[in-house]
Every structure is written in C-alpha cells, then in structure tokens.
Amino acid sequence: MEIPFATIERLATYLRCLRHLKDEKIKIISSADLATNTKTSPEQVRKDLSYFGRFGKVGTGYYVGKLAKKIEKILKKRKKWNVCIVGAGSLGSALARYGGFKDSGYNVVALFDNNPEKIGTKIGDAEIYDVKLLPEIVHEKKIDILALTVPKHALPGLKELLESSKVKGILNFVPLSLHLKTRRKAAVLDVDLAQKMYILSYLISNKEEQV
Amino acid sequence: MEIPFATIERLATYLRCLRHLKDEKIKIISSADLATNTKTSPEQVRKDLSYFGRFGKVGTGYYVGKLAKKIEKILKKRKKWNVCIVGAGSLGSALARYGGFKDSGYNVVALFDNNPEKIGTKIGDAEIYDVKLLPEIVHEKKIDILALTVPKHALPGLKELLESSKVKGILNFVPLSLHLKTRRKAAVLDVDLAQKMYILSYLISNKEEQV
DNA sequence: TCCTGTGAAGCAATTCACAGCT
DNA sequence: AGCTGTGAATTGCTTCACAGGA
Known part of the structure; x- marks a missing residue:
C-alpha cells in the first residue's frame, strides 16, 4: 500500500x-x-x-x-542515527547545540567548515573539521544524515564534496534547491526559513486559519 | 476560488x-x-x-x-514586515543574524529574553528586551510576526504574554503545538526540526525519492 | 513550432459512517 | 456507552490534453 x-x-x-x-x-x-x-x-x-x-x-x-x-x-528503524552539520556559522552552531535532536536519538557527531579559525574547536561534544575531510569522516564516523547550513554562495563549491560523501539523507537549509547526481541518491529535505515567512504573511493577509 | x-x-x-x-x-x-x-x-x-x-x-x-x-x-501585500524573536538562545540568535529574512523584506526589529545578562545587549541592529515588555514593544514597533525560539519548558509561563501581544503571525520553533485563545487568532506555523529528522530517516529506510 | 493557460479527467487524501470489540 | 478500525463516499489536488497566441 x-x-x-x-x-x-x-x-x-x-x-x-x-x-x-x-x-x-x-x-x-x-x-x-x-x-x-x-x-x-x-x-x-x-x-x-x-x-x-x-x-x-x-x-x-x-x-x-x-x-x-x-x-x-x-x-526510524534504528535507535541511533549519526548526524553532521556542514557550515559552522550561527545556524549550524545553533543546530549543533539544539537539544531536540539528541532527545530524539539523532546525535551530532561532527561539524565542518572552511574557516581555519574554527577548525579544531568544538561545539558541545562535536569537533569542527576541515570541510575537505567530509567524505572520509562521514565514512569513519558512520554518518547517516547531513545538515547543510552554509551560506548560499558557498554551495556551488561544495557540490563535489557532497556528492562524494556517502550520506543517506540531507537536511538542506540553503535557500536553493539541491540537485545531486549521485548514483545512490540521497533523500533531500529542503527547509527554507524565509519561505515560512512568506507563507505566514500570506495567511495573515488572507485571514486564514491556523495551519 | x-x-x-x-x-x-x-x-x-x-x-x-x-x-x-x-x-x-x-x-x-x-x-x-x-x-x-x-x-x-x-x-x-x-x-x-x-x-x-x-x-x-x-x-x-x-x-x-x-x-x-x-x-x-x-x-506579501506589504513590502516590509517587522519581526521579533522571543528567546535569544542559540537558535533565536541565529535567526536574528540570518540574512535570508532581511533579503526578503522581513526585518528583525527586536528580541526578547528573560535572562538579565542578555537584556540590553544587541544582535545586529536589534536590541534584546525583557520579555515582560513584549506586548508594549510589539505595539510600539508595529511588529507583525513573532518567531518563538524558547526552550520547551518556558512555553507555559509565556502563554499569557503571547496572548496579550497583538502579533498577526507566529513562527513556532518550540516542539509543542501552540494553542492560543485570542479573539483575533494569530496564524501559527509550526516548524519542528526534529520532525524533519524523523521524516528523513523514514525516507532513507524506505529508499524513497527526494521530497 | 514552442509554450502558456485551462477545462476535464484521473488520482490521491480526507472525511463519513458504522460495524464490532470491551 | 465509548472508542477504534475501516470500507465507502467525498472532496480536493494534480495531471492530462489540447486550444490558441507568439
């Protein structure tokens, strides 16, 4: 069915x-x-x-x-899932600290960034790695899900690294549709925060019900 | 139609x-x-x-x-909308700094918190106010939309303040359904980040298509 | 020929209504 | 009596298929 x-x-x-x-x-x-x-x-x-x-x-x-x-x-078939966050800016850091993930069995085990000052530091238990290491650390730490929180302009330069990383799912916060041409396609969920604002203002202007 | x-x-x-x-x-x-x-x-x-x-x-x-x-x-009928953020934790701060809102005409004009150390400080152009001032500052600054980013346990104590604040829309990041009994009901959009994780892991386990 | 705009058809999701268990 | 589980009915969304304009 x-x-x-x-x-x-x-x-x-x-x-x-x-x-x-x-x-x-x-x-x-x-x-x-x-x-x-x-x-x-x-x-x-x-x-x-x-x-x-x-x-x-x-x-x-x-x-x-x-x-x-x-x-x-x-x-979720399995109890525990490993998650990484690509882009250790303010949104990425906030997600890393967000308690709701851990409560639900989603553990943030690594972050990635290209800023040398951030690389090597930690947020909670999770270390920030050089984004170039993405594919191998995904493999090493058995990461299932990747949350993408880089700025829009950084996305094109990242596509290749993403495609060669064997994650199974991507939570995409970048306000661009993500099209990967990997054989075993990862599931992609787009989350667009500005979109929510537009929807809200539409609902407000049209005095609709709660959604 | x-x-x-x-x-x-x-x-x-x-x-x-x-x-x-x-x-x-x-x-x-x-x-x-x-x-x-x-x-x-x-x-x-x-x-x-x-x-x-x-x-x-x-x-x-x-x-x-x-x-x-x-x-x-x-x-959005109007060009500019004023937004405030209730809960200046890491997620709230990240939203305040998030460029995507301003680009789309949604200006974060105030934050609210109950932590005295945060009150009075600024994130970008927006000041952090005592959450007790919520209703009057909403009025004063003509705030249309409220983003709710407080921790779960803080929500019950906040309901009254929210109900007496005349915002038109609420973007709710708290993982609880928000039921307000205001006369002129505000539009509420729930955004649940952990929910997205569950959906992803379902999609992964069932090897479905992109969504 | 190419591409939009749109009634009509088809399909999918929701709601109805009730059988059946406790 | 109360509440679940579910075929059947209905509603509503999407896709089809094509008319008509550039």
Missing part, C-alpha cells in the same frame, strides 16, 4: 505529542484528544495509524508509551 | 528560485525549467500561477523579474 507523505509528517507530530504526554504522566489518550493536540481530525489519526497496524484498544484509546514506541519504530 | 495551501508553499519556492535566476542575470524562464529547479511539474507551475492571473508569454515563457514581483505581491 502507498502511504501518503502527509501521513509520515503527521506521525512525527503525533510522536512529539506523545512524548510530551508521557512527560506529563498521561497514560492513555483517545484519537480525539491526540487530534486536538496536533491540529488534525480523529479519523485522520486513526487512518494514519491504521496503515501500520492496530495500536489502539477499542473503547479505551491508545496507551501513550506503547504508541510512542510503535511510531518511533515506524519512522 | 479556494487556493490549495500547497500552491502557496510552492509559490514561495518559485519566488526563491526566481530571485536566484535574477542574480544570475537570467531574464526568461519556461514553466518546464522552473519546475525542474523547484522539484515539481510544468503543469503544476502553470496551474499554480493561473490561480492568480496570466503572467506568462505564450511561446516564450515568463519574464523572471516580472514574475518575481507578481509572486511577491501575492504572498
């Missing part, structure tokens, strides 16, 4: 919510309550989950801890 | 691409080329634009500069 991409996005949101409920010591939740907390509908919650199994208890709801574990398993 | 939300998201992406083409001195682009650069289809590009008018020249394509201006007008 073909699973809608929107379902995957929502699963991640459900998981975030379940984590929070767990912290609050809430043990059971209904699809209705999970829906209000994640800005969707109860049917949507049930349908999304039904693609992967039957996790609920009829007449009761879902056990928070159990469901969280199930969704976690669906989204 | 009801315009799909996905269309709005894509328009912002087209705009980003057009800006880039303009920098490269490219004057004309076809829907096919715009599509490859933004990971969509030519029909989709044309359909998206057709919701708002007829901007192309049959047999030729679109004038890059002209189209960029049109899309800009669609997404």
